[in-house]
Amino acid sequence: MSDVTWKNPVIKWVDSRLPVFSMLHHSTAGYPTPKNLNYWWNFGSLALTVLVIMILTGIFLVMNYVPHTSMAFDSVERIMRDVNYGWLIRYLHMNGASMFFIVVYIHMFRALYYGSYRAPREILWFVGLAIYLAMMATGFLGYVLPWGQMSFWGATVITNLFSAIPLIGDPIVTWLWGGYSVDNPTLNRFFSLHYLLPFVIAALVGVHLWALHVVKSSNPLGVEMKTESDSIPFHPYYTIKDLYGVGLFMIFFLAFVFWAPDFLGHPDNYIEANPMVTPPHIVPEWYYLPFYAILRAFTADAFIYQPFSLLFITPKLAGVIAMFGAIIILFFLPWLDRSKVRSAKFRPLYQGFFWIFVIDCFVLGYVGAKPAEGVLVVVGQWATLYYFAHILVFIPLLGMFEKTKPVPDSIASAVTKAAKTEEA
Amino acid sequence: MAETAANPAAESVGEDGETRRDFLLLATSAVGVVGTGLAVWPFVDSMNPSADVLALASTEVDLSAIEEGQSITVTWRGKPVFVRYRTEAEIAEAKKDDGAALIEVQKDADRVQKEQWLVMVGVCTHLGCIPLGQKATDPKGEYGGWFCPCHGSHYDTSGRIRKGPAPKNLEVPPYTFIDDATIKIG
């Protein structure tokens, strides 16, 4: 089983009983990785780094946080003011959440661009989407805990969405709340689930890495590794490259923590939750904004709503279906994308569409941040339509009809060719 | 597995190349380890007493309201502290037993700063119950001081353990006289 023989007797003793050292070797120094990975491949290890930081800071925050409506807000302020380095741990956790989503979004867009979700990596992609969904849930639950105005009203708006489900919607919402509105029972259970989910995420990450190690990494060319000259061992090449990436990332991350710790947040959350006063604009955290825009796009007079009205679905329910649907359709990407070519590097038309899609996501985010009025209403509807069109229509069509560029035979030949053309 | 590619760091490009690479590796590892240690410190320190806890680390007690022969109980660091204005008789009794067979040998003079003021942590040194004796109506045990009802420890007028399972005399906390009528405990 192990392809290494250990000389050290202690290591030999442990490894023959539980092959931890062999496993470690098998996944690092003995693990073949394409030699041509670019820096877009650093974001997986960055995501793992952030997960560890979030769990660590989270555990220490819980040592001082009180999950009761009468004390939650004040307990967070106590952490900020009285607990040694409490402000640092809190700001690391708060900004870490944003960093987690920045890193994961880039990681996902990388997959979209290079076709990393294609066979044989479908399950890897599914597990990744599961991690993303768990992250969304974790982030939502966590944001409620400080019990600020946005915590309370964001929780109210999002839990109310479930009432859109026909017949059983209202009982479900009461069940979620543990009462007749968002209140202490809600806060307490959100706290329990917020502590639980990150460990579910950690387990999913384990499965994600396992799935990866079976099929091995893809690469910018989208051409699978075939011979030894296509690969280099993960350790030390990618361990050091990942460490360098972590260094750069930490500089970016800590710049926020130390000098702009509230920049990505919302000032209203520094006001204690008041069920009698609704803030002028209820906005979720930035990483939910595109989905918030999709949700709000479905109003009774919106053109995108009309097909739903024929099926007797209310605008609210349509919005909810579209919001969740926006993520669900991503599961089908490996079958929607039938192109003979994996990587956008050889798909010039798809490249253009990809960047338009990225812009569309930013437009959706902008629309989600602003009040739903004026020209933005129509912009939001078209941007929503475009999102679904890209995934459900353009990708399949491109796969069928695009004229792709010739794909190199192997990584090694492409790398040597690149070296040769450089010399010339 | 490609053996040449497996361990390029050790591959010698020439003595000079290898030494430089090893130094860089060593130096980077050292800086990395130092950085990790520095990063760990805030987490460890966050578990130390916080500022609001430290603010309650000392308590001032106004002695002017206490009459001779009277005791009060104050809270200090979450524990009860007995402050007693001892009578002449109690002081004499305590001094007399300085030479007696004590479970924990301690002179009365070593347990007080001003002999009429006895300040002790009101926690039995056996298993932590709060001894009786603060009120005039409380049982005071066979030595006229305090009596712990949990397992029958008897303390004398100096707070020393005289009979029963407790191993040590009642603890005297650190305190100072700010003026004649005020002490600061802790």
Add this chain to the structure above:
Amino acid sequence: MRKIVLSALAALTLTAGAAQAAGNAPKPEAQDWTFNGLFGNYDEAQLKRGFQIYREVCGGCHSLRLVAYRNLEAIGFTKDEIKEIAAEYELPAGPNEDGEILEDGELRMRSAKPFDKFVPPFANEMAAKAGNGGALPPDLSLMNKSRVSGPDYVYALLTGYLEEAPEGVEIPDGMYYNKYFPGHQISMAPPLDAETVEYEDGTEPTLENHAKDIVAFMNWAAAPELEERKSLGIKVMLFLILLTAMFYALKKRIWADVH
């Protein structure tokens, strides 16, 4: 249940209306604050002046419930001075040994100690509203962090009162016109002017200085960790830049034979 759903939806649609009002308030002008920037810090003398303003003016109506008297040590007061400041305020003492909370028909009170949080000017929210024509003066502990462009906004508000409302704008009795308050109608009378406070350190008493000083004090109240945060940040960044550079050099070496 339906009420809650409807009110949530109403809230969302009402945002349109409120947005209009808020949208009319101009953006506050950016001010120079000592606490801005990479090396931001607090000016101790300024914080002391700001505290004087809070004590003499704002504290009459606004609570500062997240700040404790002992925190004033960071502004430059000694432990004894803090004891004296705290002792000026009284709060309910709780039951005595006999379980009585009243003494001579009045609530038993004790003077505040350094470990107490700032004693609020009103016993509860209802009393605060009753004492202010139905409006609740908000707590100021986090004011600078709970508004967009907090310090600039608060400064603009304090200096943004107009004696007369502009043409065509009706201000009801008991309200005042303010350029920067959302909706322009504010229940708080202009709290500051050039004569508000006599400074002990000789700083010129002007509306602008008073406003600057109280805003700086409020920023300290909201973010007391600011100086430590920024100075630690410098050290951490320098260290990280060094470490990352070393990682980069090591990476280049290890990859030399692949490229």
